Amino acid sequence: MRPKEELLPIPTSLPPEQVEELSPLVLAYVGDAVYELLVRSYLVQGRATRVDVLHREAVEFVAAVNQARLVPRLEGRLTSEEKEVLRRGRNARPGHLPRHATPLEYRYSTALETLFGYLYLKGDWPRLRQVFAAVCELVEGGQGP
Known part of the structure; x- marks a missing residue:
């Protein structure tokens, strides 16, 4: 089941220079909400x-351990700019330790959320749809949650 094109949260974008200045953890904060809404919309369609x-199903889909499994499989489909955003997210140091994932899994899930927050705030909704569709393909192909 492919996600429908119209499944996208309320459009919001910031000037590109402002998005670039945001910390990876702020991008992940927004990306967590965007990813959750996309997943829920995908599951009900x-x-x-x-x-x-x-x-x-949503909890399973968005669990840090499952998000972390997607990142290495997704990287080959990303631009160099997006890979850099992933790297920034992976290297960010949150102020707490995860409860249901290893620190490495948590870093990779933060990287994925950072990418979703980045694309969303940048206003690159077509690309956000493409990346989420790739995530769905991986999940449906048994390479994700």
């Missing part, structure tokens, strides 16, 4: 199911 089932 074309389905009528119970909310508890949707919630379980």
Whole structure:
């Protein structure tokens, strides 16, 4: 099941120079919300199911350990600019330790969220859709959650 083109959060963009100045953790903060909304929208499209089932599937999809598994498989589909954003996110030092993932898995999941926040705030919604579609392909192909 491919994500529909119109599945995108409320459009918001900042001037490119302002996006570049944001810390990777701020980008990840926004990216976490964007990714969660895209996942939830993706899970409900074309389905009528119970909310508890949707919630379980969404939690599995957005879990740090599962996001971390996607990053190495996704990197080959990214531009050099996007790979640099991933690197910045991976190298960011959050102020807390993860509960349900190793520190390395948490760093990779932060990298993915940083990329989603970056693309969203930059206003590059077509590319955000492409990257999310690639994530969905990996998941459906058994290479993700």
